[in-house]
Every structure is written in structure tokens, then in C-alpha cells.
Amino acid sequence: MKISNIQKSLQNLITGEVWGDDEILKFYSVDASLYQIIPKVVVIPKTENEVISVVKFANKNRVAVTARGAGTGLVGSALNDGIIIDLKNLIQLVLKKIMLR
Numbered sequence: 001m002k003i004s005n006i007q008k009s010l011q012n013l014i015t016g017e018v019w020g021d022d023e024i025l026k027f028y029s030v031d032a033s034l035y036q037i038i039p040k041v042v043v044i045p046k047t048e049n050e051v052i053s054v055v056k057f058a059n060k061n062r063v064a065v066t067a068r069g070a071g072t073g074l075v076g077s078a079l080n081d082g083i084i085i086d087l088k089n090l091i092q093l094v095l096k097k098i099m100l101r
């Protein structure tokens, strides 16, 4: 699947952000490790359901998908050449759920 098609499909799928600009891709191509891998697309979903939709899309279209938290991993685990899901918007949701337990 073409990169532009992946971006368009994801834009139609979620209301969160979908990025394909070079600067953004470069930012997400590194974490706290020494590695660099340029992703095809970066998405910043707004809800859990949007995360699920992106993962289903990635699975259906055989595109690698990786969750990213703060990007502080030391071995490049938050990097890939497919879709990066930035979960920073959802941290409050996760914290609320933990506090309600």
C-alpha cells in the first residue's frame, strides 16, 4: 500500500491527528536509543476506539504498528518503518482508570 494511501485511509478512520510531514517523521524516527528508523505515518488518536481502529487497519493492510509513550526507551523499541501510534493524548485516560480501581 502506498504511503499516501495509508495516510488518507487513516485520516478517514480517526478524528485524531495523522502526520506524514518529513519533520514530524524525523522527530518520531528516534527515541532515547542510538537508532533511527523513519516511519511511514504517525498517528495521535483521541480515544481507545481510535487506537483499536488503527491497529485493525495496520493488521488488515500488513503495515507494522508500534505504540509510543514518551520515547524514553533505550533500545529503539518505540521505532518502526510503518505506523507509530503516539499515546500521549491517552495518558490521562489511563491514569483515571487506574485511580478508579
Ligand SMILES: Cc1cc2nc3c(=O)[nH]c(=O)nc-3n(C[C@H](O)[C@H](O)[C@H](O)COP(=O)(O)OP(=O)(O)OC[C@H]3O[C@@H](n4cnc5c(N)ncnc54)[C@H](O)[C@@H]3O)c2cc1C
Pocket (backbone or CB within 6 Å): 031, 032, 066, 067, 068, 069, 070, 071, 072, 073, 074, 077, 078, 087
Ligand atoms: C535517562 C533514562 C533513565 C532510565 N532509567 C531506567 C530505569 O532506571 N529503569 C528502567 O526500567 N528503565 C529505565 N529507562 C528506560 C525507559 O524509561 C523505559 O523504557 C520506559 O518504560 C519507556 O517508556 P516510554 O513511555 O517512554 O516508552 P517508549 O520509549 O515510547 O516505548 C518503549 C516500548 O514500550 C512500548 N509502549 C510504549 N507505550 C505503550 C503503551 N501505551 N502500550 C503498550 N506498549 C507501549 C513501545 O512500543 C516500545 O516497545 C530509562 C530511560 C532513560 C532515558
